[in-house]
Amino acid sequence: MSEELKDMLERVAWTFVESFIGxxxxxxxxxxxxxxxxxxxxxxxxxxxxxxxxYAKKQIGGNxxxxxx
Numbered sequence: 001m002s003e004e005l006k007d008m009l010e011r012v013a014w015t016f017v018e019s020f021i022g023x024x025x026x027x028x029x030x031x032x033x034x035x036x037x038x039x040x041x042x043x044x045x046x047x048x049x050x051x052x053x054x055y056a057k058k059q060i061g062g063n064x065x066x067x068x069x
Contacts (some may be wrong), residue, residue: 008054012047019046 020043027034034042 008051011050011054015050016043016047019043 020040023034023039023042024036026032027039
């Protein structure tokens with residue numbers, strides 16, 4: 001498995017975990033009535049956006065791992 005693929009998979013996994021925990025924590029605080037599966041789907045969308053962002057960044061020619069560089 002290439003380093004780029006490992007990096008992308010790690011980013012996707014952590015984005016999913018972070019967004020799922022965030023949604024699970026914040027949704028009740030702001031009065032959003034959502035099932036756990038709906039929050040998981042929302043988190044999956046965030047993870048998918050990570051893949052799109054990484055792909056677009058490579059197409060533009062960005063070699064750095066950080067957006068701020």
